[in-house]
Amino acid sequence: MQNGNDEEGAPSAAVFAETKRLTLRRITTDDVDNLVELDADPDVMFWITGGRPTPREEVVDDILPAFLDYYRRYPGYGFWAVIEKSTGGFLGWVHFRPAEGDPADDAELGYRLKKSAWGKGYATEASRAVLDRGFADFGVRRVHAETMVVNTASRRVMEKCGLSLVRIFHQDWPDHIPGDEHGDVEYAITREEWDAATG
Numbered sequence: 001m002q003n004g005n006d007e008e009g010a011p012s013a014a015v016f017a018e019t020k021r022l023t024l025r026r027i028t029t030d031d032v033d034n035l036v037e038l039d040a041d042p043d044v045m046f047w048i049t050g051g052r053p054t055p056r057e058e059v060v061d062d063i064l065p066a067f068l069d070y071y072r073r074y075p076g077y078g079f080w081a082v083i084e085k086s087t088g089g090f091l092g093w094v095h096f097r098p099a100e101g102d103p104a105d106d107a108e109l110g111y112r113l114k115k116s117a118w119g120k121g122y123a124t125e126a127s128r129a130v131l132d133r134g135f136a137d138f139g140v141r142r143v144h145a146e147t148m149v150v151n152t153a154s155r156r157v158m159e160k161c162g163l164s165l166v167r168i169f170h171q172d173w174p175d176h177i178p179g180d181e182h183g184d185v186e187y188a189i190t191r192e193e194w195d196a197a198t199g
């Protein structure tokens, strides 16, 4: 099952989407080391915590159980491990699920990849795959994403996925991050806009 295929070679339920270069599969308890390593890089965590890594206990006790719970709560939603087909390597994750308090058909997109994977179009490729499945197969009506105004790479991924700027807003975060005085952005795309853009 490691390659996400069942015995007949058909994609299994563990695989959410395939792209040219990537497999998006469920995260499992075997991914603890992958998740700890991802969050151990201060550059990866810069725009999230100011660079502070996530302690292993937090991954084991809080983060992984929350990730696994999404698969139980919502079909088609969750955190998906991004796997590079050419190497089989874990690159990080994309998330696609309603934010706390949002309607079930309004999905929030997010992503976090290892630094070695940046700049190759992987976040865009993975995100477009989850949008595609969400709109086509799971009744998603709208997808939105949020990031800091100054997180240019993240905003660029949103734009390349066809999302448009909705608003700039200010919220309190536990960690001070350079540039946070400029606030956060929300981008969004509706199913109609996605269908029109992708034909």
Ligand SMILES: CC(C)(COP(=O)(O)OP(=O)(O)OC[C@H]1O[C@@H](n2cnc3c(N)ncnc32)[C@H](O)[C@@H]1OP(=O)(O)O)[C@@H](O)C(=O)NCCC(=O)NCCS
Residues within 6 Å of the ligand: 043, 044, 045, 047, 048, 110, 111, 112, 113, 114, 117, 118, 119, 120, 121, 122, 123, 124, 125, 146, 147, 148, 151, 152, 153, 154, 156, 157
């Ligand atoms: C955000 C992130 C997922 C992007 O991953 P990625 O695979 O490099 O993204 P892509 O290659 O698909 O696209 C990145 C785009 O941003 C651009 N970009 C990256 N850094 C940039 C910068 N500092 N200034 C301007 N543009 C930048 C790239 O050139 C590319 O755009 P292009 O294709 O038009 O050239 C990755 O940087 C990451 O994991 N960062 C740490 C976690 C994070 O910030 N997550 C988002 C929190 S909301």
